Amino acid sequence: MSGACPVCGTGVMAGEAFCENCGHDLSSVPPAPCTACGAAAVGADGYCENCGMLQPTGRDHVETEAAGAAAVSDRGLRHSRNEDAMALLSLGPAESPAGQGAVVAVVCDGVSSSPRPDEASQAAADVAAAAIVKRLADGDDPEAATREGVRLAADAVASAARPGEDSPACTYVSAVVSGRHVTVGWVGDSRAYWLGAQSALLTEDDATPGTHMLTAWLGADAGEVVPRVRTFTTDGPGAVLLCSDGLWNYYPEPEALAATALGDTPLTAARRLVRMAIEAGGHDNITVAVIPFGQGDRTQTTVAFPKERSD
Amino acid sequence: MTDFTIRVDQNKYLPAGSQEVHGIVTVEASGPVQTGPAAEAAEVIIIDTSGSMSYGKIADARKAAQAAVDTLRDGVHFAVISGDHQAEVIFPGGGGLVPADAGSRRAAKDAIARLRAEGGTAMGRWLRRAADLFSAHQAVRPNAIRHAILLTDGKNEHEPAPEFDANLAYAAGKFVCDCRGVGTDWVVAEVRRIASTLLGSVMDVRKPEELEADFRAMTEAAMGKTVADIALRVWVPRSATLNFVKQVSPALEDLTGRRADVDALTGDYPTGAWGGETREYHISVSVPSGNVGQEMRAALVKLVQPATGEVLAGGNILAQWSDDPAQSTRINPRVAHYTGQQELASLIQEGLQARNDGDVETATARLGKARGIAERAGNDETAKLLDKVIDVDPATGTARLKRVVDKADEIALDTRSVRTVRMRKDPES
Numbered sequence: 001m002s003g004a005c006p007v008c009g010t011g012v013m014a015g016e017a018f019c020e021n022c023g024h025d026l027s028s029v030p031p032a033p034c035t036a037c038g039a040a041a042v043g044a045d046g047y048c049e050n051c052g053m054l055q056p057t058g059r060d061h062v063e064t065e066a067a068g069a070a071a072v073s074d075r076g077l078r079h080s081r082n083e084d085a086m087a088l089l090s091l092g093p094a095e096s097p098a099g100q101g102a103v104v105a106v107v108c109d110g111v112s113s114s115p116r117p118d119e120a121s122q123a124a125a126d127v128a129a130a131a132i133v134k135r136l137a138d139g140d141d142p143e144a145a146t147r148e149g150v151r152l153a154a155d156a157v158a159s160a161a162r163p164g165e166d167s168p169a170c171t172y173v174s175a176v177v178s179g180r181h182v183t184v185g186w187v188g189d190s191r192a193y194w195l196g197a198q199s200a201l202l203t204e205d206d207a208t209p210g211t212h213m214l215t216a217w218l219g220a221d222a223g224e225v226v227p228r229v230r231t232f233t234t235d236g237p238g239a240v241l242l243c244s245d246g247l248w249n250y251y252p253e254p255e256a257l258a259a260t261a262l263g264d265t266p267l268t269a270a271r272r273l274v275r276m277a278i279e280a281g282g283h284d285n286i287t288v289a290v291i292p293f294g295q296g297d298r299t300q301t302t303v304a305f306p307k308e309r310s311d
Numbered sequence: 312m313t314d315f316t317i318r319v320d321q322n323k324y325l326p327a328g329s330q331e332v333h334g335i336v337t338v339e340a341s342g343p344v345q346t347g348p349a350a351e352a353a354e355v356i357i358i359d360t361s362g363s364m365s366y367g368k369i370a371d372a373r374k375a376a377q378a379a380v381d382t383l384r385d386g387v388h389f390a391v392i393s394g395d396h397q398a399e400v401i402f403p404g405g406g407g408l409v410p411a412d413a414g415s416r417r418a419a420k421d422a423i424a425r426l427r428a429e430g431g432t433a434m435g436r437w438l439r440r441a442a443d444l445f446s447a448h449q450a451v452r453p454n455a456i457r458h459a460i461l462l463t464d465g466k467n468e469h470e471p472a473p474e475f476d477a478n479l480a481y482a483a484g485k486f487v488c489d490c491r492g493v494g495t496d497w498v499v500a501e502v503r504r505i506a507s508t509l510l511g512s513v514m515d516v517r518k519p520e521e522l523e524a525d526f527r528a529m530t531e532a533a534m535g536k537t538v539a540d541i542a543l544r545v546w547v548p549r550s551a552t553l554n555f556v557k558q559v560s561p562a563l564e565d566l567t568g569r570r571a572d573v574d575a576l577t578g579d580y581p582t583g584a585w586g587g588e589t590r591e592y593h594i595s596v597s598v599p600s601g602n603v604g605q606e607m608r609a610a611l612v613k614l615v616q617p618a619t620g621e622v623l624a625g626g627n628i629l630a631q632w633s634d635d636p637a638q639s640t641r642i643n644p645r646v647a648h649y650t651g652q653q654e655l656a657s658l659i660q661e662g663l664q665a666r667n668d669g670d671v672e673t674a675t676a677r678l679g680k681a682r683g684i685a686e687r688a689g690n691d692e693t694a695k696l697l698d699k700v701i702d703v704d705p706a707t708g709t710a711r712l713k714r715v716v717d718k719a720d721e722i723a724l725d726t727r728s729v730r731t732v733r734m735r736k737d738p739e740s
């Protein structure tokens with residue numbers, strides 16, 4: 001398998017002239033012209049070779065769903081590109097030795113002052129989500145799987161550094177939701193919230209309070225990356241929310257987020273939160289993942305927060 | 312092999328409506344410490360032997376040239392030119408360049424020992440003679456580092472200006488030439504023009520007896536170059552204008568006029584030969600104004616070997632429009648530093664010119680302001696030289712021209728005005 005048909009998404013082999021499914025001519029994929037000047041000369045790095053304008057990417061607005069969870073990422077209003085990235089994967093009960101399915105979500109926010117932050121965040125999110133799912137399938141517990149996800153994501157971002165420039169960098173937050181348990185892991189200031197009867201912020205920003213100065217991140221210049229990992233137990237109902245600071249800069253309070261996010265499908269909730277951030281100014285890229293959680297009576301919900309840090 | 316890296320320092324954020332983009336491009340050549348094969352270097356030593364060089368200067372010039380010959384590595388191809396109103400290749404006899412070895416060094420030093428000071432000064436003819444030697448050599452060894460040393464003590468009095476211009480243009484691009492002025496009868500602007508056109512340095516040598524050490528150092532530096540004929544290749548978008556391309560470190564050199572078009576959007580700016588060293592360039596581009604949030608590449612800067620088209624390194628100068636004044640009004644410290652260094656050089660050169668023209672008011676204003684910039688920027692050497700030309704009252708800041716100024720001090724100040732200091736510490740970005 002060498003790729004997917006651009007029309008229908010069916011896998012196609014290298015050298016095939018037409019898509020077996022829809023008949024699309026695979027040999028004639030014209031490069032998209034520049035959105036600013038129309039020249040057919042957009043370089044591989046995304047800048048037009050005629051007018052210099054950076055082209056919008058497929059990441060300007062992205063939505064994804066898996067096993068009832070949803071994630072939405074948007075460029076916002078003031079950034080030229082979306083430097084956030086997300087990944088959402090699920091694991092069925094039959095695939096995991098513990099017999100419990102799991103939803104794995106990762107949100108990463110590229111550091112704008114570093115080179116190619118969009119590549120850093122995408123690599124970190126993709127690598128981490130795939131690694132966590134694989135480790136869970138191999139029988140690791142969610143905390144061990146989360147640490148492995150961060151380790152591989154950190155390696156991926158560090159290896160993207162090139163001589164002569166600063167290191168690409170991004171933040172990281174992940175959630176493994178399985179059974180009654182939520183395991184979050186993070187590096188930097190992307191956040192995880194529990195939204196339900198006792199809504200709460202589950203992470204503590206690795207940042208100097210009141211500023212956006214990160215004290216931890218993924219990148220070749222980050223030193224040894226030690227994620228903070230915690231597991232929470234709850235009965236629900238509710239949802240786990242992961243987000244970049246493009247949302248929480250405007251809406252940091254768990255209760256306000258819960259009021260907006262609960263009572264709707266995860267995709268609708270994620271879209272609504274993104275739209276609220278845009279309407280509040282949209283100063284940064286915005287990424288939101290919503291993983292619904294738990295059954296039962298809302299009044300009987302219990303949430304057990306860990307007393308000790310598990311790192 | 313030498314590795315090149317490019318780093319760009321800039322603030323890419325522009326206020327809405329703004330169109331001017333500045334970047335400081337740092338080019339670093341590094342890699343395992345090594346010198347190129349000696350056979351791939353060519354050196355021509357040009358000694359002013361006009362009549363004014365008598366009274367001892369010629370003796371020091373002989374010692375200096377002999378020291379340079381001693382510094383050549385075995386196998387380096389070389390020649391020695393004696394320059395007066397004509398140019399004579401005094402070594403080797405046959406005209407071309409010969410490899411350095413014990414025998415050729417001895418023969419060259421014997422020829423140098425016989426140099427006599429008489430006749431006039433026609434530097435353009437010396438350079439043309441050197442250019443022909445280098446061209447013949449380049450036909451055989453196209454990758455050779457081609458370097459010359461020119462020593463003079465006087466004005467270019469025996470060659471009509473149009474002929475000098477033509478000779479200088481003829482030599483441009485054929486070799487790199489470091490120039491040295493000795494004594495107080497040479498004209499800084501004239502020699503600076505030669506060095507500038509031939510991508511070399513100009514320095515004053517206050518005492519003839521300092522020449523020997525200086526020639527040795529210059530030859531050693533030339534022997535340390537490993538890659539010849541490197542160009543900065545600058546692309547700007549179709550609707551943009553490239554305002555200037557200037558080298559700003561280790562010395563100021565405006566390269567804007569040296570452009571060789573590659574295509575409609577791209578030009579090459581020659582930088583000469585490179586060893587293990589770092590140079591910085593200031594590039595300014597005017598772009599059409601964009602919308603908040605839009606990002607564009609204002610310039611793509613590459614280091615290339617024009618002969619082969621090989622790209623050695625590259626970097627972007629970007630522009631992104633922002634409505635956040637905290638972003639868009641921030642001035643990159645490196646850009647600010649080198650803008651200040653350029654202003655300092657202009658103030659010194661204009662101030663000295665005004666002083667020579669008898670315009671005391673302009674001279675005082677320019678040189679007084681220069682003194683302040685030099686001190687704030689840490690140009691201690693320049694500040695000391697300025698102190699020999701003006702007095703500044705530390706209490707009031709009032710500047711006053713000194714009535715008596717040593718001509719050598721004035722020449723030193725003028726010569727060194729283009730040398731910049733690097734920032735003491737890398738700025739936090």
Ligand SMILES: [Zn+2]
Nearest residue numbers: 005008019022
């Ligand atoms: Zn298809």
Ligand SMILES: [Zn+2]
Nearest residue numbers: 034037048051
């Ligand atoms: Zn374009």
